[in-house]
Each structure stands twice: as C-alpha cells, then as structure tokens.
Amino acid sequence: MKTLNRFKSKKVLVLGLGKSGYAAAKLIRGLGADVTVNDRSDLSKNDHARDLKATGIRVVDSGHPLELLDGIDLMIKNPGIPYTNPMVQKALELNISIVTEVEIAGLLSDAPFIGITGSNGKTTTTMLIGEMMKGSNYAPIVAGNIGTALTSVVQKATEENVIVAELSSFQLLGTREFHPHAAVVLNIFDHHLDYHGTVENYAEAKARITANQTAADALIYNADSERVVTYIAEKSRAQKVPFSLKTKVADGAYVSEKVIYFKDEPIMKADEMGLPGEHNLMNALAAVAVAGVYGVPKQHIADVLRSFKGARHRLEYVDVVQGRTIYNDSKATNIIATSKALHAFPGKEIVLLAGGLDRGNTFDALIPELKKAPIKAVLLFGQTQKKLLDACEKASIPVIREVENVEAAVPEAFALSKPGDVLLLSPACASWDQYKSFEQRGDIFIAEVNKFR
Template sequence: MKPLTEYANKKVLVLGLGKSGFAAAKLMKSLGANVTVNDRNDLSTNEHARSLKAIGVHIVDGGHPLELINSDVALMIKNPGIPYTNPLIKKALEQNVPVVTEVEIAGLLSDAPFIGITGSNGKTTTTMLIGEMMKGSSLEPIVAGNIGTALTAVIQTATKKNAIVAELSSFQLQGTRRFHPHVSVVLNIFDHHLDYHGTVENYARAKAQITVNQTSEDALVYNSDSERVVNYVAEKSKAQKVPFSLARKETNGAYVSNGVIYFKDQPILKVEEMGLPGEHNLLNALAAVAAAGVYGVSVEHMAEVLRSFKGARHRLEYVAVVQGRTIYNDSKATNIIATSKALHAFPGKEIVLLAGGLDRGNTFDALIPELKKAPVKAVLLFGQTQKKLLDACVKAQIPVIKEVENVESAVPEAFALSQPGDVILLSPACASWDQYKSFEQRGDIFIAEVNKFR
C-alpha cells in the first residue's frame, strides 16, 4: 500500500456506516486521521460501530447534525448511496470540503493497478468474467468494489502482482477526483438513477469519471454500439481506445462475425458455445474479452472461461430444471431494460414471469412491447408496483396475469401455470426494498421456494 500522509492529524468525516464506510473509517484511522463516523441510524448495537469506537473513532448516530461540518474538516468520505441533496453534503460542498467515495481513497493508496467496470447494465457479469479471464494473465486478480469486498479493504494487502477488478457504480464514480484505472470498461448508458443524478447528462458525466484521469498509457474498453458511450465517454477520453461491438467489425477490439467471437481478428469461440444465454451477455463477453486482451490473456483461456462461466449470482442465474421447468433467478434485474433483455434470452421457450417491487415513480410502458415480443404465457405480480405492472401486462395482452403477495407465494403459482419445457423467470424490473432487504435476499428466497418442488 502506498503512503498517504495528507490526512494525518486532520479531521475526516465518514458519512454512512455501511460496508464501505466501515472499511474507509478503519483505514483512515490507521493513516493517522481523526475520524468521525456519522449515520442517521441508531448504532448502539452495531458491531462495526463498536469495533471502530475501540480504536478511537468518534461515532455520531441518530441523525446528521450540521455542526459536524466546520473549517477543521479536511475530507468527507460518503456512502455512495447517500444523495448530494443531503444537508451535510451540501454544507460540506458549500465550505469547499472535498466530498469523495471510498473509490478515491483506494485509488490513491493501491499498489495494484485497477480495471474499473461501469455501465447501466451488465457490470457484475462483466466484472466476474474479467476476473476469471485475468487468472490467465501475469497478474492475480482481486474482484471487489460494488460487488463483494470494499475497495479500501482489499487495497491494504494488494501488491503490484495483483490487478483489482472493480465493479463501479455511477454513485461511486461521482465521488472521485484523482481515481486513475489502468483499464476502464464502459458497457452502456441508459436512463437510470435519474432520481439521484437529476438528468441523463449528469448520470453520463458520473460514468465518464472512470476515464477522466486516464492517459495514453491506459486503455478505455467501450461499447461502440452505444451512442451515449461514444459521445459522453470515448470521444473525451485520452486513453487508448479498445472498442467492442455487435454491429460492426472492430479490428482493434472485440466483435462477432458469422457467429464467432473475435479479438483483434483472432477467433476465440463460436457464440453458441458460450455458457451464458442472451444477446446482452454476448456484449458482456465482448467487453471482458477486450479488457483481458489488453493484458495479453490467451484466446484459449478466454474461450475456456466463456464456455464454463454460468453467470453471476442473481443475474440471469440458472437454478435448475425442476419438474421439467427451467428456472432462472434474475433478481438483480432492478430496471425495465434488464428485464427486457432477460425476456429475450430464451428463444422458442414459453415464459412464466415473476415481477414487481419498489415503486420509484416510473411507469412500465417501455416494457409493453418487450412483453409482446417475448413468449410470456403468464405473469405473477407482487410489491408496490403491482398495479402499474398489471396495467402494462393488460396492454401487452398477456394471457394470464395474477397478483400475489410476494415471491414466496408467486413460486407455487408459477409451477401451477407452467408445464414441462417452460421457463420460470424471476426478473422483477424493480428494486427489492419494499419487501426485502436486498435483491440477493429476494433471489435466495426464490431459489429456496423453487427447491421445495424438487
């Protein structure tokens, strides 16, 4: 780990005691900073809060008192999910206190180079694919970030022999200033998280932060099929450009021709040999191939990974064939685009869809044509968005639509409405927080209920 002395004996405020907040607070304390952690929740029984108190970190819980920000505060490290409308953050920015996420600190301290992956959809799958492919390089990969372990935790033991393969959200990237990955990967930019960023332009600028500090010694792997990625990211980047595409032959990157995946005109494998279904996963595979190719990973190893990799947990995850039904858990599909792609991953199969969740104020009109195109024979709806999704399904003329209480009650209905040869698909198109702690919990409950029918 590189030395960082600029915050020694200075006040650092960590806003939000989540996974990243805990790791960042502990690290900054070890670097000699005077650390305060603030969280709106009661932390009196929180184990992380207790362990931080034991090493001298000051804990302020139960609210966000504005007096925490004063002229003595040198830095605020915020939880990525806390919006910039938070009064403490607004006051910090007004007083020119730097407001960053833990990604910024990890980037400053890491001896290992970063491969950063961002995009509206496909980040987790692509990150995991790159992690597996990098095992065929001269560097030992460590997969972290928005997936898995906090970056400020992993960089403490990472060396120059490692490569940190980091999934990065727009929330994380907006809080960076000097972050400098050696390879950045930008998959796509859709109309997501506008409640947080306000506009598509702000959202795209946050994504583009991944390449702002890159130079000609670095590489930008980008989706040349996406006009937004090209306009907002690639055209402004100083890094070497390594494109990937389904629409054109990118001889300096990754592409598909006559059903074969290529990297710089070297054939890797036939698309039909891939372990993951769906066109969206083909794009993820191309991105991973391009990133691994920058590090000289052999086409043989890339092919082996693409054949054997079966997907990230909760992202179009194959569960099992139960009573002749093929079960897929796509609980991580928390938006319309992700669910749309899942619906078209099973050509020739009839689908029973389980959907619904947190109401973020949007309609589901964009899902109507996708429901019409895909062979959806029945839909089971739950959660806050139940009525909105019901309206979309009626307009899409789905033959059978049922409202149920939750995922647990949806599964037996799905078996009753399906027959051998069908696909039962949990792909909610919504976040989980109205009924479940996380999309992971929602997906695990789905799998547990499915297993009762084995």
Template structure:
C-alpha cells in the first residue's frame, strides 16, 4: 500500500546521483513540491531534464541556503555529511533530514529484509537473495548492491519481499523506515571521518532495528560484544548467529560438521565453497534471514554449493601458473583485510595500500603470520611497510599502483601460494572506486605470462 500522501508536501532533495534522482522521481510522481539542489549536476543532464519536465525546481552549481525556504523535509544523498552547510542549517531550523531509504516505508508495506554491518553486507545480501530465489520466493534486490530502494519499492507486488543492503550513511537518516527482518553482521571502527566518533557510527548502524516491533526479527552476531549489548534494547524477536556457540534453541550456528538453524542441520561444512571464517558468519546470518522468510533447505544448499563470492570481495580470480589469485579490493578497512588474511593457511603475498585516513595498521600485525611478502602502494605504503617489518615479513616491495603491484607480487610467489589484493584502505587516492581498483588488478594478473 502506497502511503506517500502522509509524507510532507514540500521537499528538498539535496544531491542527485542514483539515490537522489530516484527519490526526486518518486516524490514528483507522488505530487510533492520538490526542489532539487546539486552542485555538480548540469542542466543538460538527461536525468535533470526529466526531473524538470516532471515539475522539479532546479538549483544547480551551488548550495544557497535559500533552497530551504518553505521546505518541510530534506532528503539528502547518503554521502553528504551532516556538517554540510545546508544540512547544518536545516537541523538548526528543526527541518527533518532523511535519506532516500526512508521513503520505502511510504511506498510499500511488503516485507523488507535489511542488512547492515561494517563488513560482509554485500555477500550476505547476495546470499539471502539467492537463497530465497532458489526456494521459489519472489524477491527483489535493492540498495547499495542493486537498484535504488525507492525504485524497487514502487514496483513491489503483494507476494514479493525486498532485500536491501544498508550503509550507516543511509541508516543515520531514517525516521520511520522499518525492516521486517533486520540483519546486523558486525561492528568495527569505520567511517569516523563521516560520523565523527565510534558511538555515532554504532548508533547509525543500530537504527536498523529502532522501529521494529514484536512481530519483526532481528538477526545479529552473538559473537560481537558491541552488538550483543545493543540488541537488548530491541522490540523485535532476536535471532542470534554464532561460529563459537551452540544455539540450537535460539538461532544459526555450526557444529564440527554442519551449519545448523536451531536444532536442524542445514548443510555440511565441506559442501560450502566460500572460504574464510568471516564468510561462515555471513552464511549463518543469511541462513537465519532466509529461513525466517520462507527459504527451503534445498534452496539454501544449492546456493552454498555453488556461490563462490561476490566480485571484489575475496573473489577467486583463478589459478595462474599454479598460484591462487584473489581480488579483495572491497576490503577498504583493516577488519576486512584481517578476515581475508585469516582465510588462508598457505604462503600469502599481500598487496595493500590506498587512501590515508590517518589511522595506523598495527591491528594487522597478528594476522600477517602467513604472509611471506608484501607489496604496498598508495598514500599508506610507508605505514604498511612499517607494520610488515614489525610482523617479521621478510620481503616488502613498493609499487606505483595495483597493476604494478600485481606483477611485482606475482614474481614473489611460488607454486601453491596465494596472491591476495586486500588493500585495508579506500581507493580514492588513486582510483575512483574499489571496483575500478579491483578490475585493474584482475586485468593485470591475466596479462602475466
């Protein structure tokens, strides 16, 4: 049921890109008075002209405070920080500030499965979606991994569910948004340049369950002490998952041989193709959310026997001259690289580096025990060299970028070794996106003779 009539009438959409454009379309289609403000967009852009034809008021090229005149609510692009002058002024004037995902609650009353966490969101979101599809459930994918949530919500049918990957940026800007199943994977210090401090970041993540009711589900990592404490405040039914605890009365867990949901063995561990403890956590979360939403054991088994990972997230590139090559370009923080390193027992040649956000990398030192060589690049190269030396890594080389690093790193491997791109850093010092960085790496290793 569409309840857009209950949304405020005069709206400022701040920042276009994919989510802002989608939000503006939905609001205009719902008869709202919409002002669009974007500094980078051009009046010649096809999407901008479309919004103008629909009736949007366009203010492009700058951010004058006058755009807030008469505005009842601001829908901002998730990437825009809260210290942006327009946002800061809106807050001072007590004008609500939300993100595009907030509109989902006004567009559909169909079940929504929302997934968040510092790491593993994309893998878990993909697993849940595929498990439901192979169980003959009607499901649509949305959010960071797919189409903008508002576009999907508009097309939802009565027998469909939405699976949506959610960032802390999106979740900080919600008021009414309520997933019927929320999945909280983990919490690790990240995005502090955006949120300001760890407490604010954790609060944003935990917004995923703030509106849940007693008939909703909250799937959470019982091995994460921060989450375990925070979820005591939920109204939803709690479904924990754990790789260390027996949860046969409570949720998803593993024994020595199987993945289990409550007291039911779902699939043998030896039949699962994804590697790594962190992926086992993602699998448990996905199994719990999928089972709660109608997935069959057969559907779950099919996915886990065939799914080898999402692109750029510990993606197996292939065997090249008897070396195992993995692209983990999506590892944009230390925790992700820790988990990648812990996934392998063999000799690893690690390629790492990227944007310097001011942090050190000492937390990586205990996880470098199986690393025989490192190739470092980007703004953080010297910091990563330092911790490599402290960890006792014998060979450390510098490279200009990932294409250069791939070739240098491959030359340091022996047959049976792992060549692993897992940067522990964002890509923006040298590349537009982590996807671009990963694609360049994959192209480079395929040119090695």
C-alpha cells in the first residue's frame, strides 16, 4: 500500500459508520489523519465504534451536528447518504472536498483496478471476472459494492494482485482521481432517480468510472445500450472494447449462431453456460471481454462459464425440491431485474413470489413482461402488494394470491405448483418494509423451501 503524506495531520470527517466507513476511518487514521466518525444511529453498543475509539478516533452518534464540520479538510461519505443531507449540504457550502472510500482506495492501492458498474448485473459480472482472472498473471481480489470495503483490501493488495471492484453510482459520484485500468459499463436504466434527480445525472455518476482513463486503459462497454454508448463510451479516452448480443463486434465479445466469441475467436457454445437467461449471457460477454483484454486462456474462460452458478440472491439456483426447481432472486429489487428473471426459463411454468418496499412507483412497466412470461400463479406480499395486484390483474395472471410475507408465500407456492415448475422469488422491490436486507429475505425464502424437502 502506498503511504501518502497528503492525509497527515488533516482533519477528516467520516460520515456514516458502515463497513466502508469503519475501514476508511482506520486506514486514514493510520496515515496520520485526525479522524472523526459521525453516524445518526446510536452506536453505544456498536463493536466497530468501540474499536475506533480505542485507536484514538472520535465517534459522534445519534445525529449529525453541523459544528463537526468546523476545520474539516475532507469528508469521506457513506455512499448511501444523499447529497441532500444537511451535513453534506453544509460541507458543500464550505467547499469541503467530499469523496467516498473508493477514492481513498484508488489513491493508496499498489494493485490495479478492474471496475464494474451498471444498473443491473454488476454482482454477477464482478464474480465472473474474479473467477476468470484467476487464469491470468494477476491474483484477483473481489471487493467493493459486492460486500467488502475497498479500503480494507488495499492494505494487503500488491502489484501482483488486481482488485476486481463492483462500483455503484453512489460510490462513483464521490470519486475525483480514481483510475481503473479496466472499466466495465453494463447498462443504464432509470434507477436511483430519487438520489440523482435525472437519468443524465445518474449517467454522469456512472461515467466517473472512465473519467481518468487514458489510451493505455480499456473501457469494456455494452454496445447494445444507446445510453452507455452516448453518455459514456463516446466520451471516454480509453481503448474501447465493446460487447453485444445483437451485433458481431470484431474488436470485442459477441454471440453468433449460439457461440460466444472474443475478437472473432470462438470461446464456447452459449447454451453450455451454467447461468440461465439472456441477461446473464450479456453479463458473460462483459466478463469474456475483460478476460480477453488480460489474455486469459480461452479454455479457462469457458471452464468458468460452464461451472459458475451465480451470485447469492441473484437468480441463485437453490435446488429441486418435490420436483420444483427453486430460484432465489431476492436481489431483484426493481422491475427490470424481475423482468429479466421471468424470461430465464423457457419451456417452464413459473410461480412468482413478489413484493416489498413501496418507493412510490407503479408496476405498469412490468405488465407486458408478466403477459409474455409463462406464469401460472403469483404470490404477493409487502407494501407494494396492492400495486402489484393491479399489474397482475391487468396482465391476466390466472391465479393471484395475497399473503403476509415470504414465509407465508412459500407453502402457497408449493400448493399452486406441480413437479417441473419453477418457484421464483423475484420481488421487483427492495426488502426494507419487512426485512433488514435482500439477503435476509432470500435466506428466509431458502429456509422455508427447505422445510418441504
């Protein structure tokens, strides 16, 4: 890890004590900074807060007092805290530099970065790239939005490693000098507009992933996405490596006659992949393009695509129980993710479990997908139950049941299905109305399914 004097004796405020805040605070403190951590929650019983205090870091909880900004040189903000937060607004007024831990990690890392962003498919693609890069001259470390703070891994990463980082728009918006050697942009949909305001602002945040790249770097991008091309690829200075499901892109990755290619060299048959669904084929092409750029042998790339079964909670194959094939797609927290999941099982009838946090949107955009998909029944729960009920009725779903939660939905799903069917949890909503996280929701789903073994 690089040791930079730029943080020595600087007054740094870490806003939000999550995984990234904890790791960043410890790291910056070790580089000689005067660190204060602030969180709106009560941290009196928080182990991380106690540990930080033991190292001489000041911890202020239960609110965001503006006086903490007095004399502050740098704010390291939790990505999920919006810029409308009064503390952040005041910091902007005071011209205090505001970054996320991605920026700190990028400045300190000896290892190069492969950064992956997009509205959907980030986690699956990041994991695929991590597995493929094991066939390169680098030892990959997978981190970032996938669950491991980047500031915790840069301390052990060397020039022999490559950090494969899943990056959200929230994280990227707080970068200034971050410079990945390879940047991957999967897609841009109308997501997180409550945070960014407009799709243009959202795209600009995503574009930060390539803002500091040069011709010595690579931008791997979705040539089928007009927004990705217009907002990001056309403006990038990096070497451009496209991937496409629609077009033969000779300088990138594509599918032709059901075979996956990279730079016109065949890799494997597309139907041999371990992951179902056209959207996962697109994720695979992105990963193939990255691996191709790094010279990973074709056989290793193919082996990974055949054996990889997916990220946890992202169209995760669970098992066959009483003849039903079970998939946990709890990470499908929006309409687009669920739409893709519904078309991942050609020739199979689906019992769908859906619902969750109401963010104010309707589900009209889901209606055409519900009509096209082979759905025999839907179980609805959570705050969006009535809105989804309306969409399902408009889509003429034959059986629609309202249930209290996932726990109640699983036995109903078994009762309404037969051997050969797919039972799919793909909520199209966030989980926070009834569960702490989409992970908890998915784990509960699997636990309830296991009762039918």
